[in-house]
Amino acid sequence: MAQVTVNIDGKAYRMACEAGQEDHLQALAARFDGYIANLRGQFGEIGDLRLTVMAGIMVMDELSDLQAQIDSDAAELQQLRTAAENADNTRLDRENEIAGVLEDLAGRLSDLSQKVSASKG
Secondary structure, three states: EEEEEEHHHHHHEEEEEOOOOOHHHHHHEEEEEHHHHHHHHOOOOOOOHHHHHHHHHHHHHHHHHHHHHHHHHHHHHHHHHHHHHHHHHHHHHHHHHHHHHHHHHHHHHHHHHHHHHHHHO
């Protein structure tokens, strides 16, 4: 496990993370620190704990919105997959229908060709 020191609201926190994830953890902490700074700018000194809770709720609100968008996109993707599958099935049905018509036409042409050949002979 790697160790990283992150700074949030002017305070240093030592945290463990998987090796190679140090930069990612630093970026997450910096982003969260931005939430805290934004709230502190809006509300002033209202207490560290309250700011942290408010920032956490803001993050969860964004997460909720993103999850709703993912769910919506997943439902749309499923509808598109179903529509594509239905279109493929319709295409196959049409191809089979056309093949049947062509086979019938080929048989009629063959019969007609035999009749023309017989009438010449």
